[in-house]
């Protein structure tokens with residue numbers, strides 16, 4: 001049997017725990033096959049209990065919608081600037097553009113691959129100097145489930161009195177100093193897209209700090225209806241609520257969230273153990289015990305001057321072996337759509353993009369699957 005006859009190993013497949021269908025069935029039985037309903041309420045409560053810190057959560061149609069509605073509530077409008085981590089997926093930055101505002105991109109630091117506090121400060125000071133105005137918000141990202149340097153970022157944000165919107169789309173279950181990612185900022189977004197820690201097929205949530213923010217999020221997400229017997233609108237609204245069916249999947253997934261986190265951490269540990277003697281391959285690792293990544297995607301950096309092969313050569317070999325891997329995110333300051341945006345850089349994210357690869361990391365991955373992935377690397381070395 002050739003390698004190509006092997007079953008495909010995917011980067012990050014959804015995994016159902018078994019309880020999901022029961023919640024969906026309840027929705028059918030009670031005819032709550034509509035947006036909102038008991039599953040939505042239940043899923044929001046489950047998430048609030050899980051994250052703690054007295055947060056108020058609104059389930060939405062996507063993580064991107066959550067970022068959008070947070071920015072709306074932070075008063076972001078045409079001509080404003082919002083600071084955003086450059087090394088991320090485009091959904092972190094697109095909603096800034098939806099509002100006619102401009103992203104200001106900030107590069108990463110090498111330990112967590114997330115927003116550099118040093119460059120954040122530089123960017124804020126320089127934007128105030130150049131425009132006479134403060135940026136309206138700061139969007140740090142916990143990329144690949146690795147917590148950003150939240151103490152430093154929050155200290156700078158409070159010094160300049162700029163609200164923080166955490167992008168925790170990839171970081172459900174990750175912790176910084178014993179506190180869950182997604183509970184540090186004024187707002188945070190979560191994603192339940194198909195490849196995330198848990199899925200609702202597609203969906204997201206906005207983590208809010210007050211009941212008033214949560215109520216306002218629900219208001220905007222359901223077409224901004226004024227209190228009136230007829231349909232009346234004083235604000236521009238959106239259709240962003242999660243359906244009761246999708247939330248049923250989410251409630252079921254909460255039963256396996258801990259299992260998913262453990263599985264992804266186990267994958268990461270196995271890869272590291274099996275590749276520990278290979279020079280020229282390094283991992284994104286918790287810098288110290290303050291950082292507890294969920295290891296959503298185990299990510300490696302290849303130094304071709306040591307390994308003798310490039311990231312792209314490895315990716316193609318993986319593909320030949322029917323294994324899906326993925327380049328690290330292409331930084332936003334390199335994206336054509338954001339070419340005109342200010343950028344405060346140090347070339348870290350450019351190097352990560354050039355040399356980095358995400359390895360298959362789904363919760364249902366077996367140790368045989370991991371061996372197959374590792375063997376592709378070992379075969380290239382020998």
Ligand SMILES: Cc1ncc(COP(=O)(O)O)c(C=O)c1O
Pocket residue numbers: 061062063064065088089091092141143167169170190191192193203204
């Ligand atoms: C870092 C990051 N931010 C935001 C999002 C947007 O989430 P969604 O796909 O639920 O809109 C994603 C995932 O897709 C993401 O990876």
